[in-house]
Amino acid sequence: MIPEGTRFLLPPEARLKAELQKRLQDLFLRHGYEPVELPALEAFDPAHPLAERAFKLVDKTGEVLALRSEFTTLLAKLLRPHLGKGVHRFQYAGALWLREADAELGRLREYTQVGLELIGATGPLADAEVLELAFSALEALGLGGVVEVGLPSLVGEVLRASGLSESAQKEVQRAIHRKNLPELKALLAQNPVPEEVRQTLLALPDLYGEREVLKEAQTLPLPPKAREALSRLERTLDLLERPVLLDLGMARRYEYYSGIFFRAYTPGFGLPLLGGGRYDGALLPQAAGFALGVERVLEALKPPPQESPPEVLALDLKALRRFARERRVELFHGEDPVAHAKARGIPFLAEGERIWEVP
């Protein structure tokens, strides 16, 4: 029996997972992102964004530990004292754990992420670099994906400038997040705001689509900081030169995301494959990044390719030692090697130094 929301992989899935991970790590490395390794155990911090959902353990001293539930926070915490000035690029890969209630398709309690962080750079070019890497990652995986970009800081600035109380801001944000126009209208009727703000808030949920929504947004009576965020996004997209979907009503964790937030979807799979954004000031002065859910990618790539047979069937240890240096070889155990090779589709037999084609 294994605990709910955990998984074990058999061939060929386990191999496929390792290959996918390697492909992403190589890609990130070629773009200057150096691997870091982080502990799976950390001191429990009630202020951690996932504190409530983390697995907890008791240390021998009686202190509470948590199993790693997110890389970004941990990486920032551990590296903060060691970072000098300038630009740093890091990549990470490994398991994460969440004590989540529902474990469902693609929503595991033990899962693997591969991701990267760009630290010490901000602005449109830095955002475009991170987005470019997200596109490249999807390409490297051979997945046709759509990248959706939102601007939580825009919603945040509009809300902050609205004059609404903090609790009303939260409720309004929730209604925008769900694109729940009727509830949004009702909330604004209960908590009156200036007509210009009302008009903007009611427009936000429907500002999704292609580049034209930027134009639409620019016609709204936005506060100056929101306008700046919008023009930074426009500049980012100009630099990126890739087609993205926009959703300016994306209002997720706007107090954390200081600029863009993005995720990638692939048709026919119901959950995002990757997610990331910019969080200047939240953990480090300037940082952006994203992470891919490896199990989700595996799920989205289904069905896994057929496991290919080895090239050579070795009849003795000597042949195994000799040929495994350059090819995939399997040692034969049994009675009839020719029948076995034929049944598995193995093209060559080998004995000692000798190798021949299966008759």
Place this chain on the structure above:
Amino acid sequence: MKRFRLTVALPKGRIFQEAYEALKRAGLPLPPVENARALLHGEEGGVALLELRNKDVPVYVDLGIAEIGVVGKDVLLDSGRDLYEPVDLGFGACRLSLIRRPGDTGPIRRIATKYPNFTARLLKERGWAADVVELSGNIELAAVTGLADAVVDVVQTGATLRAAGLVEVEVLAHSTARLVVNRQALKLKRDLLKPLIARLRELAQP
């Protein structure tokens, strides 16, 4: 598995017919429901219709099996699923209420409901220390028989309650049927869904 242009999840029962007609009026080419025993209607390449238990609608939509669905706000309040909820369709009005035996004013120690998450939130907000008992039907019986001191249940006209000799102590939430949309489907199929949402909003205007 068949491929469809769009898959719609509708709850069996009182909302089904109204939801079907509302979507049809808004121009969605829904398949005819010919075989009453089939659970999945529709032709390959067209619009498919799933008939589900109302609690299952948010699950199918959240996990992307169905791109859109219609379900009561009462169910959404309990589901905790992160869905888009762009249209209040207006029909299927009901309320979620706290129900007790007449004259019962003592503290609530045990509360029975079909809405365990909503009820647990309510208890937490009010600081009531009570156990939640999840039941699947005829909830009022729990109050009548003394299984619980109170129940949280859906009330339409109140006739069932009165017949059972119970009183509606407090209305906790109002509910109507909502259009729900999967987060990524709204973006990936926006050519189909954005106009559909706009038409449904126009039609739902009181």
